[in-house]
Amino acid sequence: MKKYLFCIFLVCSFKSFAGIERISKGSFIVNLGISPQTKANGLKPYGLVYDLLQNFNAPVKWAINSSKSKDGIDFTYNNTPYRSGSFIVLAQYRTAEVNEAIEGWKTKGVIGETTDTEISVDIYATLNYAPKWTIDKMSGQLITPFFVNADIPASAHGGSNRTAWKTPAELTECDDIFILPHADPVWASHQNLLFWNKDRKGAIWSGCHAVSVMENIVSPDGLMSMNFLTTTGMVKYQNHLDGIPPYTYQYPADPVMQFVNKMDDASTNGSESIYLPKANGKWRPGAKLSITSPAHSQVPSLSPGPASVLAYGFGFDDPTRGLVMYQGGHYHDGGIGGGFGGTPFNSDHVALQRAFFNFSFMAVVDRQSKNVSPQITAAGLMRAETVYPVSFSVPGNVNLSDYEVEWTASSGSITTSSDKKNISYTPPSDENIALCCLQWL
Incomplete structure (x- = not known):
C-alpha cells in the first residue's frame, strides 16, 4: 500500500535592509537593553520573536542604529532609551x-x-x-540550553x-543553520558542510x-579544505x-553584536576559548573579528593574529555562500568553579547566547536576500507517484522578469512549464519517506 506524504511548502520572503522607517501608533516595542541582563529580559525576547514568526506569521522589525557606538542608544521612545537592538511588532x-x-x-x-x-x-531588517x-549529533547537548x-x-x-539531530550528510535546503558545538569533525563525516x-x-x-x-580539515586528495x-587553517587548539581578557569589542552596529556589555566571562573556558590563524596564513579579508584579544602573548610569534573570540563572515569570503560564525569557549551556559569548567551563569552568558540568536536571525535574513514572497498553491496531502499541479503568485508590485525562478524538492520529481510558474510535482514512492520539503527559490 502506497504511503501518503504531507508536503511542507516553504515561503521565501523579502529582505528589508537598514533605513529609517515610520513605526505606526499601536506597535509593540521589545526592550532588550535592560540591565542587568537575565534570561527573562535578554533571552526570552528571542522566544517571543520565534513564536510570532512561526505560529502567527507576524513579521517583526529589527531596529538597530547603524551609527551607534558600543552599548549606544538605538532610539528613544517615551523617555526610554532602547539599546542592543530592539524587536518591533x-x-x-x-x-x-x-x-x-x-x-x-x-x-x-x-x-x-x-x-x-x-x-x-x-x-536593519524585517524578519519574515x-x-x-x-544540531550536530556529536555533542548537541551543549547548545540545547x-x-x-x-x-x-x-x-x-x-x-x-x-x-532527531542530523549529521552534515543529512542536511537539505530546508535547514537554515547547522550547529556544531565542541566536537571532533573529520572529512568523512562533515564534508557536506562545504557543499x-x-x-x-x-x-x-x-x-x-x-x-x-x-578549519584544518582537508580532503584526502588535498584539493579541498x-x-x-x-586562508590556510588555524593553530590547533592543543x-x-x-x-586574555579584557577583550576588545568591534562593529557595535552589526546585528551579531546586539547585546549588553560583554561576554568575556562566558568565553574563557573549555579546550578552546580563542582562535588563531596559522603562521603561514591569515583571517580571510571579509571575516569580521568582532571580539579580539589584542594582548595575546603568542601573536605574532605563533600566529599573525589577531586572536579572535568571536568571528563571522561568508564562507570563503563568497557572498553567494551562507554565513559562518565561531564563538570561543565550551561552557556557554555556565559551569562550576571557574577556570576550565566555566563560571556560574551570569549576564556574560546572556550576551554570548544573544550573539548566537542574533547570528541565527541574520543568517535567515541573508539566506532569503534575493527572494520575493510567493503564495504557493498546492494540495496539502499527496499520494505517492501521483502527479499534482503546483503554482504560485507574487505581489502585484513584483516583476517576475527581474527574477530567475527555480524549484527544488527534497524528494520526488518536478516537471516545470516554460515560465516555471506552474509545475507538476510527483511525490516519491519510497515508503520510508513521511515528509518532504518543496521550495521555490
Missing part, C-alpha cells in the same frame, strides 16, 4: 491572538511597551520567517535529544575546539594559549 499585525501571545511572553519576563504615537526608527536550526533559556521549543532544532554552505546557502555556527579542528574563515 507593527500595529497592523497585532491581532487578538498576537496580543494574547505578547501578554503571555510579558509574564515570562519580556519587557516592552505599546506606542501611542508614530516614531521614526532605524530598521522563523529559523530552522539543526540556549533554546531552553529563550523558551524556543525543541521542535525548532530537531528535538531535545540526538535522535551545503555553497549550494544551499546554509549557515554554520561552531564553538570550542570544533572550530580549529574543522574547510577553512571557511581563514597548541595555543587561552585568551
Whole structure:
C-alpha cells in the first residue's frame, strides 16, 4: 500500500535592509537593553520573536542604529532609551491572538511597551520567517540550553535529544543553520558542510575546539579544505594559549553584536576559548573579528593574529555562500568553579547566547536576500507517484522578469512549464519517506 506524504511548502520572503522607517501608533516595542541582563529580559525576547514568526506569521522589525557606538542608544521612545537592538511588532499585525501571545511572553519576563504615537526608527531588517536550526549529533547537548533559556521549543532544532539531530550528510535546503558545538569533525563525516554552505546557502555556527579542528580539515586528495574563515587553517587548539581578557569589542552596529556589555566571562573556558590563524596564513579579508584579544602573548610569534573570540563572515569570503560564525569557549551556559569548567551563569552568558540568536536571525535574513514572497498553491496531502499541479503568485508590485525562478524538492520529481510558474510535482514512492520539503527559490 502506497504511503501518503504531507508536503511542507516553504515561503521565501523579502529582505528589508537598514533605513529609517515610520513605526505606526499601536506597535509593540521589545526592550532588550535592560540591565542587568537575565534570561527573562535578554533571552526570552528571542522566544517571543520565534513564536510570532512561526505560529502567527507576524513579521517583526529589527531596529538597530547603524551609527551607534558600543552599548549606544538605538532610539528613544517615551523617555526610554532602547539599546542592543530592539524587536518591533507593527500595529497592523497585532491581532487578538498576537496580543494574547505578547501578554503571555510579558509574564515570562519580556519587557516592552505599546506606542501611542508614530516614531521614526532605524530598521536593519524585517524578519519574515522563523529559523530552522539543526544540531550536530556529536555533542548537541551543549547548545540545547540556549533554546531552553529563550523558551524556543525543541521542535525548532530537531528535538531535545540526538535522535532527531542530523549529521552534515543529512542536511537539505530546508535547514537554515547547522550547529556544531565542541566536537571532533573529520572529512568523512562533515564534508557536506562545504557543499551545503555553497549550494544551499546554509549557515554554520561552531564553538570550542570544533572550530580549529574543522578549519584544518582537508580532503584526502588535498584539493579541498574547510577553512571557511581563514586562508590556510588555524593553530590547533592543543597548541595555543587561552585568551586574555579584557577583550576588545568591534562593529557595535552589526546585528551579531546586539547585546549588553560583554561576554568575556562566558568565553574563557573549555579546550578552546580563542582562535588563531596559522603562521603561514591569515583571517580571510571579509571575516569580521568582532571580539579580539589584542594582548595575546603568542601573536605574532605563533600566529599573525589577531586572536579572535568571536568571528563571522561568508564562507570563503563568497557572498553567494551562507554565513559562518565561531564563538570561543565550551561552557556557554555556565559551569562550576571557574577556570576550565566555566563560571556560574551570569549576564556574560546572556550576551554570548544573544550573539548566537542574533547570528541565527541574520543568517535567515541573508539566506532569503534575493527572494520575493510567493503564495504557493498546492494540495496539502499527496499520494505517492501521483502527479499534482503546483503554482504560485507574487505581489502585484513584483516583476517576475527581474527574477530567475527555480524549484527544488527534497524528494520526488518536478516537471516545470516554460515560465516555471506552474509545475507538476510527483511525490516519491519510497515508503520510508513521511515528509518532504518543496521550495521555490
